[in-house]
Amino acid sequence: MQSFTEENYLKIIYHLSQNNEEAIQTNAIAEKMQTKAASVTDMIKKLAEKQLINYKKYQGVTLTPAGKSAAINIVRKHRLWEVFLVEKLNFKWDEVHDIAEDLEHIKSTELIERLDEFLAFPKSDPHGDPIPDKNGQFDTIPFTKLSKLKSGEKGLIMGVSEHSSAFLKHLEKLGLTLGKKITITEINDFDSSVELMVEQKRISVSREVAKHILIKL
Amino acid sequence: MQSFTEENYLKIIYHLSQNNEEAIQTNAIAEKMQTKAASVTDMIKKLAEKQLINYKKYQGVTLTPAGKSAAINIVRKHRLWEVFLVEKLNFKWDEVHDIAEDLEHIKSTELIERLDEFLAFPKSDPHGDPIPDKNGQFDTIPFTKLSKLKSGEKGLIMGVSEHSSAFLKHLEKLGLTLGKKITITEINDFDSSVELMVEQKRISVSREVAKHILIKL
């Protein structure tokens, strides 16, 4: 069994591995964990000793199968709790991240299986992220970043790659929520901001925002 | 804000104060916390410094108003989660204590208020214990221990004063669950065990068990 802190390290290494084929570096973990590189080195040694990560000095880390499985389990719990908070307790999608960050560390596996059932085995969370099943299996939804689309292309909003409250509130205000159909009308040359149509409204989003909106064509 | 451990100490001091007018002793806390007296002394000092308990060396402790309010809040969370586990996730009353023991430490007050609402503001938990409202108010249900009843007396099972899985499973097997109507038929002289009728069945419980069953006459 892992401690609260060990679980957070595993989860962060897992997320960093998603956008990155190579070994994850100490500094990258330190930044996400809001801690110092020296602390990360200490924890890394501990996780390596427990066979949860592969580690060679100065060479970064990768998850072992056991570490990956533990990480996926935490992600599963996080996302199921987010569904619960939104569907059952009527929280908004921008309010649930921090609470789920605590709930994901509750240990009982029986609890999670019953919660999963209570929620009717949801396949994705309120931000469109896939929820692994109890064996750690999940479908990777193929998506394109909104910032990669060209003028005239159409698509559906499938997810977001940024979970901060500020970002999500901003999308909500613009009407850019999950499932909405959008059409690109123009990409501005000078700042790469994106003009698009959503529900008969013409709106504009910066490239920075567009990079974090995930589209199914 | 208190740590996980501080919260557990406050909760235990609160529960010990329920059956006891006097100051709570170091050893009593140590036993409930499954730790050593020396550790309790250390923690006691810390809680006293934070003005959560009143403490004079060798004289035991009592909760300050702030400490009591913090403790009641933890009890509220524990009991609401127990209701959730039983009513929504179909756990049995003997399975929920340990899980609620973890869930009670989740920090968000917004979460608890919404959970309370989702559960339709329950007044008592699956073991019959009252649930404080968000201001810490709750009704103390007047009850008598089954072991205090006399032959011929009738009553309703209102709660239990022991939450171990073994005890609760035992009651379940005997059909002695919340709300059941019972009639005492006989008290055995030699071992004080209690013979009673519940739903047309004649059963017998030891004095030890009878002491932990709470009855409304």
Add this chain to the structure above:
DNA sequence: CTATTTTTTTAGATTTGTCTAAACATATAG
């Protein structure tokens, strides 16, 4: 290929909650 910068690790200290062993205070018995 050497010099400099960046990144990572080590060494040693700190905090939180715990422990054991010993000292001290209080309660109880004769």
Add this chain to the structure above:
DNA sequence: CTATATGTTTAGACAAATCTAAAAAAATAG
């Protein structure tokens, strides 16, 4: 009222997770 037993506190140590400062390795620039 002294002796003993019980209960509590202190002193000093430890493990977990963190930190700062300094050393070491790797990457980059000229």
